[in-house]
Structures are given as C-alpha cells and as structure tokens.
Amino acid sequence: MMAEDKLQFDNIHTQTIESEWLQEKSVTLDVLRLDKVHPVISGNKWFKLKYYLQDMTARGFTELGTFGGAYSNHIVATAYAACLSGIKSRGFIRGEEPALLSPTLQQAKAYEMQLQFISRADYQNKEIIKNMHPQLYWINEGGYGMAGAKGASEILSFAYHLTKYSHIVCATGTGTMLAGICESALAHQQVIGISVLKNNFSITREVNALTQKRNFIILHDYHFGGYAKHPPALINFIQHTWHAHQLPLDIVYTSKTFYATRELVMRNDIKEGSKILMIHSGGLQGNLSLPAGVLPFL
Numbered sequence: 001m002m003a004e005d006k007l008q009f010d011n012i013h014t015q016t017i018e019s020e021w022l023q024e025k026s027v028t029l030d031v032l033r034l035d036k037v038h039p040v041i042s043g044n045k046w047f048k049l050k051y052y053l054q055d056m057t058a059r060g061f062t063e064l065g066t067f068g069g070a071y072s073n074h075i076v077a078t079a080y081a082a083c084l085s086g087i088k089s090r091g092f093i094r095g096e097e098p099a100l101l102s103p104t105l106q107q108a109k110a111y112e113m114q115l116q117f118i119s120r121a122d123y124q125n126k127e128i129i130k131n132m133h134p135q136l137y138w139i140n141e142g143g144y145g146m147a148g149a150k151g152a153s154e155i156l157s158f159a160y161h162l163t164k165y166s167h168i169v170c171a172t173g174t175g176t177m178l179a180g181i182c183e184s185a186l187a188h189q190q191v192i193g194i195s196v197l198k199n200n201f202s203i204t205r206e207v208n209a210l211t212q213k214r215n216f217i218i219l220h221d222y223h224f225g226g227y228a229k230h231p232p233a234l235i236n237f238i239q240h241t242w243h244a245h246q247l248p249l250d251i252v253y254t255s256k257t258f259y260a261t262r263e264l265v266m267r268n269d270i271k272e273g274s275k276i277l278m279i280h281s282g283g284l285q286g287n288l289s290l291p292a293g294v295l296p297f298l
C-alpha cells in the first residue's frame with residue numbers, strides 16, 4: 001500500500017453552515033467533516049472497523065470475511081483496513097459478477113480483497129456462507145456490532161467544543177454509528193438518527209442492543225424512496241448544497257441527513273436557538289454509481 005494513501009485524521013474539522021433558514025430560527029449548524037479523512041474510505045467505517053481488527057488478531061485469525069453490494073462503503077473500507085494491517089480479506093458481493101467491476105470493487109481489489117460473487121438468493125442465507133468458511137473472522141455487513149459501536153464512540157472526540165451542541169444528527173443504516181454517538185454524547189444532548197432504509201422500524205431494537213443509552217430518536221421520513229434511492233429532488237438538493245456551502249454530500253447517507261436537518265429546523269421540530277452538530281460520515285465514493293457529470297464535485 002502506498003505511503004500517501006494514509007487516513008488523514010488531522011483533516012477532520014467542523015464546517016459552520018450559514019444560511020437564511022438557520023438565521024431565521026437562531027439555530028447554528030456545524031458539520032463534522034469525517035469525509036476529509038480519505039477520498040475513498042468513509043470516515044465512520046474506519047472507526048467501526050478498528051476494534052474488529054484488534055479482536056481478530058487477538059483471537060489468532062489471519063483472514064476476515066464480510067458482505068456487501070457493488071457500491072458498498074463498508075466493502076472498500078474493510079479492504080483498506082485489512083490491507084493496512086497486513087490481514088487477508090474476502091468480500092462476498094451480492095449479485096452476479098459483472099463484466100466490468102464497479103469503481104468501488106476495483107478499489108477493493110486494489111487493496112487486495114478477494115472478491116466472491118454470491119447470487120441474490122444465496123446472499124439471503126449468510127449463515128450458510130459463514131459456515132462454509134469457519135477459518136474466516138466474520139464481520140457483519142455494515143460492521144454492525146458492539147466492537148463497531150465502541151469504535152464509533154470515538155467520533156465525537158473530533159468535535160471541538162462538543163459541550164456547546166444541543167443536538168447531534170447522523171445518518172443511520174445498521175445503527176452502529178448512532179449507538180456509538182449515543183455512548184459519547186453529553187447528558188444535555190439529544191441524538192437524532194436519520195434512517196436511510198424504508199420502514200426499517202426494527203432499527204430501534206438493534207440500536208438498543210448496542211447501547212444502554214436512551215438519548216436518541218430515529219426518524220423514518222427521509223429515505224427518499226428507500227436505501228440508495230436518489231430521485232431528482234435529492235440530486236437537486238445535493239447540487240444546491242454544493243453551490244451554497246461547498247459541502248459535498250453522498251446520495252445514500254449524508255444528503256438525506258442534511259435534508260432532514262434542514263427540514264427539522266424549518267418546521268421547529270428542532271427548536272429555536274438550538275446548536276446542531278451534523279456528522280458528515282463520508283461515503284462520497286458511492287456517488288461514482290451516478291453517470292459522470294451529474295454532480296459538480298468528485
């Protein structure tokens with residue numbers, strides 16, 4: 001792996017958003033730019049993975065296995081983290097092997113992940129696949145689990161003046177990052193998770209399994225049609241946000257979270273005078289699934 005291909009934690013900073021919809025309500029909004037860690041590796045995925053890698057090494061495993069789709073942030077981040085630690089990795093990818101690999105999978109391969117394509121039917125039965133490879137250390141799709149939440153609990157240490165915020169907003173897929181944020185949020189803070197899956201109401205139970213804290217709510221109205229769905233209204237919103245704030249957003253997680261934040265402020269669901277921290281969890285590489293030129297950045 002190239003020396004210049006290192007994660008740049010020094011690049012993490014908070015960006016203050018200035019806009020009329022904030023000013024009108026005397027609300028402040030800072031965005032914690034985890035996307036600045038690396039152009040391809042999602043900020044939050046690295047945090048979620050690090051304790052799994054420690055655990056597997058401690059338990060004597062030399063190769064890991066995990067699951068994901070062709071544009072999965074988790075797959076490429078896992079390939080990277082394993083490669084950096086000198087650990088072999090195998091990615092079990094949903095669907096038939098395409099003639100041309102997605103940019104995400106090409107990158108995972110460059111990080112020496114061995115790719116194995118699994119039919120959509122077989123992909124439903126992950127336990128069978130796991131049982132076929134008992135020598136692998138298995139990491140759940142998306143890094144769901146206690147070790148993932150423990151890693152994610154370190155994210156807020158990158159927010160300067162954490163005490164000043166009244167609300168923390170983040171995207172919610174498996175809920176692992178949300179659980180970690182809840183662990184490290186301060187007593188006066190409310191954590192708001194924006195679910196990016198449609199009608200995934202069991203997510204609250206899955207978050208509760210990872211943290212004792214009950215300082216969060218999860219909102220289900222901002223999926224824009226479902227996981228990874230990106231109708232024109234969302235694309236327009238991403239373009240608008242870039243032009244207004246030079247804030248690059250991804251189509252799966254952070255655009256929906258930023259949109260939700262704006263709506264919560266405009267509707268007074270987050271009340272006047274609040275001080276919000278939104279986590280930009282990265283994921284920009286997922287925008288490569290769009291045709292070139294659709295977005296003005298990346």
Ligand SMILES: *Cc1c(COP(=O)(O)O)cnc(C)c1O
Pocket residue numbers: 042044045073074142171172173174175176177178250253254281282283284
């Ligand atoms: C995976 C991911 C999330 C969701 O994290 P969970 O811990 O699965 O809820 C949010 N944002 C980005 C950019 C991601 O890649």
